[in-house]
Amino acid sequence: MKIAVIQGPNLNMLGMRERHIYGPMTLDQIHAQLEASASQNGIELEFFQSNLEGEIIDRIQECMGTVNGILINPAAYTHTSIAIADALKAVALPTVEVHISNIYHREEFRQKSITASASTGVITGFGPFGYHLGLIALTQIISEIHGAQAAANAQTSEEVSAEPTAQE
Ligand code: DQA
Numbered sequence: 301m302k303i304a305v306i307q308g309p310n311l312n313m314l315g316m317r318e319r320h321i322y323g324p325m326t327l328d329q330i331h332a333q334l335e336a337s338a339s340q341n342g343i344e345l346e347f348f349q350s351n352l353e354g355e356i357i358d359r360i361q362e363c364m365g366t367v368n369g370i371l372i373n374p375a376a377y378t379h380t381s382i383a384i385a386d387a388l389k390a391v392a393l394p395t396v397e398v399h400i401s402n403i404y405h406r407e408e409f410r411q412k413s414i415t416a417s418a419s420t421g422v423i424t425g426f427g428p429f430g431y432h433l434g435l436i437a438l439t440q441i442i443s444e445i446h447g448a449q450a451a452a453n454a455q456t457s458e459e460v461s462a463e464p465t466a467q468e
Contacts, residue, residue, distance in 0.1 A: 301442055302367045306359055307349035308375030322400050323427050330428045343439060353377055360387040369394040369438045374415045381414060388418035394441045396434040399424040
């Protein structure tokens with residue numbers, strides 16, 4: 301199973317940036333922890349961070365057919381970007397949106413997520429641990445989808461083999 305981890309603007313500043321809100325961990329440290337737990341479970345992660353909306357959209361588009369799901373913190377674009385929401389809807393992959401802080405406990409302009417409309421679910425307010433929770437949720441969703449697809453394929457092949465042949 302392959303998952304893209306996409307980090308939006310200013311998340312490269314974690315560890316230095318508003319530590320009273322986002323805590324002391326750097327993005328590299330968060331990614332290293334995530335990588336450690338993912339690899340134990342046979343999950344491959346592809347990390348990406350950008351401060352540019354267009355680059356994030358390009359990365360989301362590249363996910364089509366190359367990964368099984370997306371773990372994304374769109375950061376400030378959460379509250380503004382119809383284009384990122386559209387990209388997520390276009391690729392239509394299982395997607396979990398993560399926020400380190402509790403966006404519903406902050407300024408009014410942060411309390412609305414435009415991108416959440418394109419996500420399977422949102423995890424907000426658990427600090428960097430939210431990425432782990434997001435990864436657990438995402439792998440569960442992807443496994444359920446694979447299970448349902450396998451069952452549907454088995455059903456189809458049963459139906460095909462039950463169909464009478466021309467000689468019968
Ligand atoms: C954030 C919350 C956003 O409002 C903010 O712009 C960020 C980080 C979070 O992870 O809590 O950059 O997405």
